[in-house]
Amino acid sequence: MAGCGQALTDSQAVLKDYFLENESLLVEETAVEAVDPFDKMDCNTDSNLMEEGPGKPVGLQIPEKASRTQEEEGTEEEEEEEENDLGDPAVLSAIHTAQRGLKSSSKLKASNMLGMSPVSLHFLCQTMDYFSPISFRSTLPSASSPARHFGLQLSSPDPSLFYTLPTSRPLRLSLPSHRTQLHPQHQRILQKQQQEQRCGPKHQSSRVGKLWSQKPDPYAGLMNQREKDWVIKVQMVQLQSENPQLDDYYYQEYYQRLERKQADEELLGRRNRLESPKLVTPYIQKAEDYESVVRIEGSLGQVAVSTCFSPRRAIDAVPHGSQEQDTAIYNQKLQVLYRIEKMFLQLLKLEENQKGKLAKSYFYELQSKQLEKIYQALKTGDEDNSEEAANGLLQVLSVRKGKVLVARLLLLLPRDQAVHLVLSITSHLPFLIRRDTADQALHMLFKPMGKCINLLAFGELLQGLQGLMVLQPGSQERPITVVLQNQFGISLLYSLLSHGEQLVSLNCSLKQHSSNDLATWTDMVVLIAWEISHMATASLAEPLIVPSNLLSLFCRYVDKQIVQQLEARMDYTPMATS
Amino acid sequence: MNYMPGTASLIEDIDKKHLVLLRDGRTLIGYLRSIDQFANLVLHQTVERIHVGKKYGDIPRGIFVVRGENVVLLGEIDLEKESDTPLQQVSIEEILEEQRVEQQTKQEAEKLKVQALKERGLSIPRADTLDEY
Numbered sequence: 225m226a227g228c229g230q231a232l233t234d235s236q237a238v239l240k241d242y243f244l245e246n247e248s249l250l251v252e253e254t255a256v257e258a259v260d261p262f263d264k265m266d267c268n269t270d271s272n273l274m275e276e277g278p279g280k281p282v283g284l285q286i287p288e289k290a291s292r293t294q295e296e297e298g299t300e301e302e303e304e305e306e307e308n309d310l311g312d313p314a315v316l317s318a319i320h321t322a323q324r325g326l327k328s329s330s331k332l333k334a335s336n337m338l339g340m341s342p343v344s345l346h347f348l349c350q351t352m353d354y355f356s357p358i359s360f361r362s363t364l365p366s367a368s369s370p371a372r373h374f375g376l377q378l379s380s381p382d383p384s385l386f387y388t389l390p391t392s393r394p395l396r397l398s399l400p401s402h403r404t405q406l407h408p409q410h411q412r413i414l415q416k417q418q419q420e421q422r423c424g425p426k427h428q429s430s431r432v433g434k435l436w437s438q439k440p441d442p443y444a445g446l447m448n449q450r451e452k453d454w455v456i457k458v459q460m461v462q463l464q465s466e467n468p469q470l471d472d473y474y475y476q477e478y479y480q481r482l483e484r485k486q487a488d489e490e491l492l493g494r495r496n497r498l499e500s501p502k503l504v505t506p507y508i509q510k511a512e513d514y515e516s517v518v519r520i521e522g523s524l525g526q527v528a529v530s531t532c533f534s535p536r537r538a539i540d541a542v543p544h545g546s547q548e549q550d551t552a553i554y555n556q557k558l559q560v561l562y563r564i565e566k567m568f569l570q571l572l573k574l575e576e577n578q579k580g581k582l583a584k585s586y587f588y589e590l591q592s593k594q595l596e597k598i599y600q601a602l603k604t605g606d607e608d609n610s611e612e613a614a615n616g617l618l619q620v621l622s623v624r625k626g627k628v629l630v631a632r633l634l635l636l637l638p639r640d641q642a643v644h645l646v647l648s649i650t651s652h653l654p655f656l657i658r659r660d661t662a663d664q665a666l667h668m669l670f671k672p673m674g675k676c677i678n679l680l681a682f683g684e685l686l687q688g689l690q691g692l693m694v695l696q697p698g699s700q701e702r703p704i705t706v707v708l709q710n711q712f713g714i715s716l717l718y719s720l721l722s723h724g725e726q727l728v729s730l731n732c733s734l735k736q737h738s739s740n741d742l743a744t745w746t747d748m749v750v751l752i753a754w755e756i757s758h759m760a761t762a763s764l765a766e767p768l769i770v771p772s773n774l775l776s777l778f779c780r781y782v783d784k785q786i787v788q789q790l791e792a793r794m795d796y797t798p799m800a801t802s
Numbered sequence: 803m804n805y806m807p808g809t810a811s812l813i814e815d816i817d818k819k820h821l822v823l824l825r826d827g828r829t830l831i832g833y834l835r836s837i838d839q840f841a842n843l844v845l846h847q848t849v850e851r852i853h854v855g856k857k858y859g860d861i862p863r864g865i866f867v868v869r870g871e872n873v874v875l876l877g878e879i880d881l882e883k884e885s886d887t888p889l890q891q892v893s894i895e896e897i898l899e900e901q902r903v904e905q906q907t908k909q910e911a912e913k914l915k916v917q918a919l920k921e922r923g924l925s926i927p928r929a930d931t932l933d934e935y
Contacts, residue, residue, distance in 0.1 A: 443846055444817040446835040452813050456806060458839040 469576075560619045563601065564626050570598050571632060578636075598633060599641050614648055621649070622659040627669055634672035639679055646676045647684060650720070651691035653713055654706040666712035670768055677719050682727050682741055689720060689748045704755050708764060715767040721752065722771030729773075746781055753782045757789035764793055812837045815878060820845070822868065822876040829853065830866060831879065841870035852897045854904050857890050859897025 465471035574594050602617060620626035634642050649656065649669070660666045680688070692704050707713030724745060756764070778790050815834050822830045822843065829852075832845030845866040852859050892900075919925060 441817060441833075443833065443835065446844070446846075447816055447837070451836070452816070455837060455839055456811070456813065459806065459809075459811065462839075 560623060564620055564623060564629055567598050567601050568629050570594060571629060595636055599637060617648055618652055618655060621656055624663045624665045627665050631669050631672045634676060642676045643680060643684055646673055647688050650688040654703040657706055657710045657713055670712060670715055674719050677723050680723060685720060685724050686741060686744050693751055708759055711765040714765045715769055718767050718771055718774060721777060722773055725773045725777040749777060749781045753778050753786055753790060756793060757786045761793050770794060812841060819879040819881060820876050821879055823874045825872045825874055832866060843868045852901055854897060854900035857892045857897060857900060859892050859894050861894055
């Protein structure tokens, strides 16, 4: 045993050199103890599997155990030999004995000492052996058995172990070619197995699955729960964010939709609501930010500081005053863009607040204040002259982004302000249409404006329509001709007329509207009808929506001839009616 | 999924048999034993499977530690369905030979193509001179 023990200690030392820092002697002893089963079994193993001749079991301390293991070895050997293509009988037996609790405690102790699970210990031995079989040999000249048993712990674990039956060999391995670096033992075993299997019967593989489920995986659990939790912890850290709505928008949206759907389902009566698990990402407070480096707005990177060691000119990156006095067109355009940007940022913040927070009165007040701010900025309300104010709005609307801004803003504004905006747009429609030829983006205003139009009072409506009919100074034609030739314009017009018709027909008692208003209304309708009928059909734009009540409206006020022409024109519009 | 609902994680795949496709085109089959936050994999009882046409051959490789960035995809192998495949398993030598033959034919075809293009004054940049992405 002494010699064996010595050999084992040496191998243990080698093990340590490779992987461990643990230097307690206790380890050695327990490890030696733990490795004992290998020794015993190995010494009794079939000589075929060994390089050197079978040695006598060196130091059989515990005869009973040895005999027991010998028995087990005997029975197991056969099945294992057949079973293991790339063979690891020693390990397997070791495992089985360990499982039977022979030296389980010591083995565990050893592995715990070494800081790993018993399975890892096996692994370690295997890998160790694979990498340095020669070194083992050289350090263990004396005892052949330790070398043997470590040699037996062959590196290439058996891939077919878990998916073949004892007597089946779907894997037909010939002698490995020079490409595969196999351990000589390994090769020998392969050869042997091959020979055996050539005469062995083949089994169906359908039983494989069943066998797999019966056989416990001895290598399972290499990654223990602590390690798994650690990986998950790292992954969770990556998910930390101050603003999950922003950083993890898609998942949050998805989960909210899922919840809403489930809530609906529950409402419909499906009582057993399946709680879908939610990933609770850690929400962290924004850390205190501090500028560690001096930064000047507009400079590139760090500011060069002059010190006595590096007298360098500091970057002069201060912006040169305000450019409001500059009347160059370029600057004006920049101004408009700048205004739009500012308003857009405010709008976005507003929308986000609306989406996030519940409708509490406090927030509502805050929102309306913010909304007012944006509206004022849009109108450039600080100017007294209404022309100037309108000008500001029109400049904003001339830019595509401005149109988007107004479209989104219209949905949020209170009624009066929205109406005011709509009326200003309609009164300057030709101008806007002319400016829009490049972008063709007016249509995005249609939907929000349509919503506002339905809120218009009769008087306001008339105001809007009149704006269209006013003869512009300096031109012969009315704005309406331009309007009719533009898709947005004609759609808007139709919506206005439709709404007017609704208002008039709903309020059957004529006392609702003043007679003046009605007269104006009639005039408007007639004029518009006339204009439409006298416009070449080809130049009439296709409206986005053709309201259904228009034709009846025209029928009432206009004579038959014109109605016919109107019919012809309006029938050309194939789009669905509202 | 019970660890991190709504996310993809390899934790549930541990100790199961997987097929891993690497960026260099190799196919590895092994038991996934360990992972880390970069999806580096430890494969146990790994077998490198070479496919040529309808044939395949397995080369036993032992334990593999694969760096996460080299993995194209991986998927669990259903042990029961694993064996019903129309593919035919052959020995290692045979499959390597088949592979060599396939490579050769491919190279020859490529050479012809390049020659034809050269005659027309065109050229196709070779994959190995291109960036990987």
